[in-house]
């Protein structure tokens with residue numbers, strides 16, 4: 001089977017809340033990992049959430065190996081358990097919004113907990129780009145997108161642009 005295509009806004013799947021992974025069937029975990037791997041290979045990005053390629057999505061994302069040492073390559077059931085007071089606005093893109101960059105405010109430092117793909121529970125602190133990427137991906141798993149951070153007029157413009165671009 002070829003790689004799954006990455007859904008583009010406003011695809012319905014991007015608005016679903018993803019289901020937690022229970023780790024009771026390893027074949028399910030393996031198929032999520034495989035789907036992420038195949039789709040991510042075809043693209044250049046910081047990370048890819050499972051809901052960007054699947055209608056029946058699991059709370060999981062894959063990140064690029066530039067985050068090695070900070071995070072597992074495959075992150076399941078991510079949760080943000082605490083956030084810094086400091087926030088920063090930076091330009092952010094998304095694989096579901098090709099060529100669109102939006103200013104998004106994110107916490108500078110976060111403490112997170114997640115499972116790696118064999119189900120180990122990992123707790124860690126992230127800063128900078130890793131923290132920003134993690135917040136972006138957790139948003140995806142909750143059905144939230146970068147357009148939700150801009151005003152309605154801008155959101156409308158982006159929606160029209162994306163619909164025309166199909």
Ligand SMILES: [Zn+2]
Nearest residue numbers: 093094095096
């Ligand atoms: Zn994204």
